[in-house]
Amino acid sequence: MKFKAPLLYFFLFTLVSICTLQAQDVKAKALLDEVTSKVKSYNNIAIDFKYSLQNVKENINQESKGNVLLQNNNYVLNFMGITKIFDGKKVYTIVPEDEEISISNFDDKDENAITPSKMLTFFNKGYKYSWDILQxxxxxxxxxxxxxxxxxxxxxxxVLLGIDVQTKNIYNVIETGKNGTKTTIVVNSFKTNQPVSKNQFTFVKSKYPNYYINNID
Incomplete structure (x- = not known):
C-alpha cells in the first residue's frame, strides 16, 4: 500500500499530535500525584484564602476571605461569617448572626460529600486532565x-488547578460553570505542621449558651 505524500504527512502529523497529548497527560498526572503526596505528608495544614464569584451576564461580583485548619479529615472552616467544625463524626455549622448551630452526621461513604480536606485532592476522581499554561x-x-x-x-x-512548581502546593482553583459563572479561590497563606491544641476540632456547647441547636440527623 502506497501513501501519497499529503496523506502521509497528515498521518504522521496526527500520530505526533496524539503522542504529544498523551505525553502531556502523563506529565499532568505525575504533577497531580506529587500534589496529593505532599498533602498527605503534612500533619496539618492552615490556609488563608480569597474567594471570588463572577457572572457577567447576571451582573454578579462577590468577594470574600476565609481560613481553614485541616488535620486528617477534621477541619475548622471560617468563611462568610460562618464557622464549620468537623470532628470526624459530626459537622457543626455555627451561624453567629442567627445564633443558631446545626449539627449533622457525616456520611464517609458518600463520595459526593465535599469537605475542605477533599478540596486539596478532589482532582483524583471524576475528571479528565490535561497540561495547560505556565504563568x-x-x-x-x-x-x-x-x-x-x-x-x-x-x-x-x-476547572483550572494552579500548582506552585517549586513547592508542589495548590496556589489557586478556577472553576467555570456551564452558566458562565466563574469561581476562584486563591491561597494567600499556606502553612503546615502548626501547633494544634488537643481540643482544636471539638465542639464546645458551653461557648454558645444562647444559641438554638438544630439537630438535622
Whole structure:
C-alpha cells in the first residue's frame, strides 16, 4: 500500500499530535500525584484564602476571605461569617448572626460529600486532565492543569488547578460553570505542621449558651 505524500504527512502529523497529548497527560498526572503526596505528608495544614464569584451576564461580583485548619479529615472552616467544625463524626455549622448551630452526621461513604480536606485532592476522581499554561505570578511559577468533569450532569464546564512548581502546593482553583459563572479561590497563606491544641476540632456547647441547636440527623 502506497501513501501519497499529503496523506502521509497528515498521518504522521496526527500520530505526533496524539503522542504529544498523551505525553502531556502523563506529565499532568505525575504533577497531580506529587500534589496529593505532599498533602498527605503534612500533619496539618492552615490556609488563608480569597474567594471570588463572577457572572457577567447576571451582573454578579462577590468577594470574600476565609481560613481553614485541616488535620486528617477534621477541619475548622471560617468563611462568610460562618464557622464549620468537623470532628470526624459530626459537622457543626455555627451561624453567629442567627445564633443558631446545626449539627449533622457525616456520611464517609458518600463520595459526593465535599469537605475542605477533599478540596486539596478532589482532582483524583471524576475528571479528565490535561497540561495547560505556565504563568509567572509575582516571581512564582504556577503550572496549570485543566480538569474537565467526566459526568455530563456536572454543572462545571472546566476547572483550572494552579500548582506552585517549586513547592508542589495548590496556589489557586478556577472553576467555570456551564452558566458562565466563574469561581476562584486563591491561597494567600499556606502553612503546615502548626501547633494544634488537643481540643482544636471539638465542639464546645458551653461557648454558645444562647444559641438554638438544630439537630438535622
Amino acid at each position: 509567572n505570578v509575582r516571581g512564582r511559577k504556577i503550572q496549570y492543569i485543566k480538569l474537565v468533569p467526566i459526568s455530563s450532569k456536572d454543572q462545571r464546564k472546566e
